[in-house]
Amino acid sequence: MKRARWQTAIHGVAIAALAAGLAACQPEPAATATAPAVEVPASAASAPAAVAPPVVAAPVGIPAALQARADALLAAHRQMIVLMTGERALEAAEKRAVSAVGQQLFHEMQERQQALIAQAADMTDPAAVAGLNALLDRIESEPSWFDADRLAFKEFLSELSTRYSQAQSLSGLKLGRRASEDLAVLAEIEQAYDRELKDVFGRFAQRGIEPKREKWADYVAKLQGLYSREQILKDFGAIVPYTQPPGGAKEKDSADAREIFGTSLPAKTVVLTFDDGPHARHTDEILEILKRYDAPAIFFQLGRNLGKLDAQGKAQLSATGAAAKRVLAAGHVLANHSFSHGMMAKMTDDAVRVEASETEALLDATGRPQSTLFRFPYGARNEAKLSTVEALKLRSMMWTVDSMDWADPVPKSIADRVLAEVDKAKRGVILFHDIQGRTVQALPTVLDQLVADGYRFATWRDGKFVVSASKKAAPDDGVAATSGDTLYRESHALVIGIDKYARWPGLHHAVPDAKAMEQLLVTRFGFKPENITALYDDQATRANILRALNEKLTDGKRVKRDDRVLVFFAGHGSTRKLASGRDVGYIVPVDATLDNLPSDAISMPQLQEVAEALSAKHVLFLVDACYSGLGLTRGGAAQGNKNFLTDNARRIGRQMLTAGGADQQVADDGPGGHSVFTWTMLQALSGKADLNGDNVITGTELAAYVAPAVSAIARQTPAFGSLPGSEGGEFVFALPVEREGLSGDSLQLDAAASQVNKRIDQANEQAVHAAATPKAAKAAKAGPAAVEVVVKNLEGADTKLTMPAAAPLTPRVAAQRANDRGLQLYRERRYDEAEAAFTEALKLQPRFALAANNLGFVYFKRGKPVEAARWFEQAIDMDGSRALAYLNLGDAYLQAGNDAKALAAYTTFVGLAPKHARVAALQAWIATPDAAHRPSLPPTNS
Template structure:
């Protein structure tokens, strides 16, 4: 069995090092003319030399951890300590690279000549493996931010080139995560051309440079005596480690140092180090609110401000984030001034590390919580004495998420759960400075809640289970559902954070029946639903089982549920979406009861009971599936579904937390017996599937929290379809349901509006206008009295959406942008304009929303405002090609042909083969 990257990626500690170093970094102002000439620019060869040192550290850590599963506890402890030492030493190289990048991009000169050789090395040096390049990802992000300060054409082109490199590195991470080995022919060419090496080949390659024993020996561990790792450590390290040790599980911890072993069984405390971060801290708190959990944040002083030699404090803008955290009930603790390895610091320097940050925290809140965490857990007796004299409690941890090392969210979540299962309780160490932590945290939270864990916060004396309304350590989501405001940087948006487990789908569409009347829409419906699941709702292509036409036989459909899903790895924490488009039938039994069937491709018309699949069988399958939440959406008409068993719906508590506890089995059908599925929807779809596609694109998010529950989907679809057709869709829970809800998480739409953006045809706009009238009324009543729809036996029932889950400002800004896109495509420009403006107000440096707002103004013939917002978008993101074409078009209409020509030429420099290249060329030629 191949060793997975997921299992070995404490190895990529250096990637985290780069992020740690960049945390809180603010762009330096451009120097005055001539100032840059006072000091020689670093040579590209110097930077490449530093990059090679970063790479060497990256490779050594990979070798240290590559055989982690075969190591003993002592060997793993030794590897952890040496890995952290390499990580710490590497910070000096990162510091130098950051300074070199600052110098090379400052001023008004084109930095291409100095930076191009650096990018050439990262992109195409023949000695580098794909996994080597992961060492440079966060440095590239930092370089891109530096380049954005320089407005020369060369810098703009470099900005785009770096963005392409980062996209390629994201693909490399994904490829190793999923163990993709095949080379795909349709792969966008980027600056980094991926070789797609296998991970074990890469590790074997590193073995020609380093051995694990040699690395350990170089750091004071004499092989083969690694089993005595602690004894073999230096005297300084021994003194630090022996200062205190975790108590036995269950024994109360009263200080002066707490590890989490004294917490009750199935209780965890969530802690986050190294912030505050201007984006990710708010994302973390939004997730904590969604699950009603407290959190403790240990912050680095350099991120908060500075302290003069005379002891006077000067708070920076990030201090406001800490102030808001405290105001909302979170705990904010001291994590030293510079994140130094304090076991190696003594005297006044050690006091400064601890006390200066404490001064900053007291300047933020005089009653700051008296908690301290040693960076890396590295401490000595002197440091602990300083804490005692200042009445500070040292907070350690017994569950390390390793998010400082592992860039794969699923791997981080799996590691945390393994460690928590092993310990049964404890303090979990995360970092609120990494995107991957934002993605991993909800996976951890949903699993913990499903397994009955509770969350502890600091009550002033110890970590205890918190309840809503407690003064410290807990955020009462009912009091304030908004996340702390944050200045979202012009970087890729974080994926939405509410997904529980993996999402799977079985999608079936049958037009080509052997004996039943052929259909014209079902296969197209299924294909469109599949595409939307992958592009908009975060389903992995490998997790979508598709059966169309002649492949959708009875045996293949049943095998998809009974064989393919279990063999593919469907887990109890996962979600399953089932879509069927085809014929349905109702058989009237002699008992007087109706029994519904779905018709597979080969079924005979006179042998329905033998050839078709009865709903009773689907009900049995749904109960047997291990997935937590399952929803069947059936674009077919029939009746005769089983009675509902199980718990009721989730009330007005914390929805995501409660939903994680409950199994959900739901079904939404297009209509009842003796009803015909209405064809004739836009794009060749049925009316039902068209409405489904609109709902899953975001319109069914009736409470505006970036998620769509099964109930919200039904509340949107059923009245809308009934209002424009003779169908009455039905919705309800199947046997085995405990009231849980399937949850769709909406991914952000990253499409930039331009003249090439397609808009809906007239028939689609007309139908959506009719649907909108119905759903507007439904949305209003859903928030108060609920919505009346048919249940699975054709009787009226009232359903209501769950209370909205808290979202961050960034999530809400993206949601508003997405809704604006929908209105734009329906040519409702006024509504689109208002939504884009609201989005930009929430997130002032949201380049996508700025471009889109400008384009709507352009469509409304308001060229002055169009130019204003196109220029704003380019100031935020100078390598957004489409905005240059949009700007050029708006400038032309203002009569500024020369400025327009420059904008079109810049587009062609950035995207010579782009989709708008001919448009730009034609515009230049015409003027």
């Protein structure tokens, strides 16, 4: 290292040149607002690969493995600086995460140093010496590095100096001397950076750094352009959640002094608690189960579920509130969970006081003995809110075991999670919810095992825990499982697709379009196959279509008032102009002639008559054909109502969405063998059309998503409106919760389809932005806002569709939505955005095993197996029953070159999922003890 090369850097950084150099080595900017992702270069299996540097072209002569390890060491050095800068000023939760990850990163840096040094051990190999000299060339003169970057190689240079000063060759001796000269210059750099480096590294190891240098801020600023603390934490499997219990771990260790966590319970004792009730059905089912096991419980009730206070402040219990009296009669404790389940940490003290006191009044109306227990919704509270409820003589009770019955649809998984957590702590307060069927199904398994293991149940009376006597396990008496509430009694559909017309031009995608819609209705939205009439090609005659409409769908015995009906047609449409000048639209059956629409086709007035005759509450026509002349009437749905679903259930709805106007043709060349209109609609119903984020898609939202998207990518303008007889009701698709755990079997769209979807999303964002008013924009900053989109109505005029703002989401629901969004983005190969969505889910709900697995798989997909393994391990720690996480963990370890850990992970996976398609290949791999002779595993989707 020639001193002249660094002299200017020591006395003052040439910022412009260095900035240009760093820009050349930065990764591509991310497509999201989150921290930039840093790609990992290929590296030798023996070197850790948790972090990677920005990639620059290596000088000629550096062996690839040596280059990779040197780059990885530099990346770790840079990330440590970004991670630890300003650490002392962080909040407690983030400081703990930074400290934990800092320890990991520091030890990995040590391992990288050792790996780099080990590769320099052969002093007799001329090629090795030549490669090391090439590496020193880069360390000394790489123009894109700051002088402080070179400090990453201090230990490496020291080892070279020591080893090669004893070399027997002239080239080796020269290498040792060169390393010594470089160390002398590093000493000056260390002196210049003394204070800053000691602040960053001093807590982990003594590095003997003394002097200081100005312009450290310039160096840190450049590194923060390459990395962010949040991304580094995430790479090491740490995400700082949005909310933390006040006081953290110390508070739980306070033996239930101020708030009750159950830490003072005797060993092998648990408290069963149920939140968010009472529920008209599930609360009674849970009471029956508790009776079988003689297990007491505490029910934290919401005031709004109990009833309301009249104008004089007197409590009026509702029909649902009567269930609370049955809880009391069964010997359980009723407690306060607020009135509205709002985020009380963000409320005013007066609002918190009202929430708690009104619920107390309603609880008193049940006849309960006085209780002092209160549970903050989401566990979100602060000192002021604690003091507020304490002034009402209430005491906060939290939990130590979260069943996650709100997120996990599998009762066995819920039960396994609870039992595993209880087994670790040997005591605690368990959080369940008595508002859903899966809790009812999981509870007997939990209680049966706890009783078998000798656990006792406790409750809270007179200011202390009261422990019940042990009881033998009760036999299973087949208590029926129940499902959650649904929006409709039944769902019916008529699906029509015609490609092979007798006299009209043939089509190519109509039948596949109709079949895809039929499958979607069954698999995603719960339509029963026997309630769907499908007419394809020669079945779709005029007589058969009218028979299905008039007999099956208007039959009052089959279709009831609380049902919904969907009619999907893909085929030709046509328009006829009457002598009066008015247009009449038609859908064209398979047997229609070309010149006699009135007698051979089905007119819009006929469809309107059918719509009015249907007894179903909500009807939606989806017509993938172009025509005009629909003669619509009054239209908009009830908007702005806070209780939208309740209000909507009382309103008749008759809606229609068509592919385009009379002078247009359907674009029949969309992705996946579908028309553009149907493809866009299928994507909309995958969840994209939930424009206001309330987990349902209304007919209006479907139109607001589909119409601008199709117009942007095809020469057609979909139209939407309400038919005669409509009272403003909305056809509603309730979105199912996504439960997919990403793995190598997860399907993705091809590149062309992904690109189309991206254009569709951009078109919708532009449409929403164009329709936004200054008032709406201002409201959006304050919280959830209404969404507006301008589309064509069924008479060809512009109309504004308004989707009311959704109510604020609970963290658990918001986390599930973020995970669902991440899955959708992953399928479209939009990895930056998918990573951001899964990260958001984990910030909202830190122990969300599904999101942890999915975040890990995004890392794996991007060639970062070490980081991926960290998240798969997190998912397993959160929920050890998730077989796919073990499979993914094995794949990640195998890709990282750690066969031993891959073997352990695969072995567990085979035991958990013996029928999985990959089990046979894995068993053969596991059964071969010699790693060199193991069969190759089939490639994963990585």
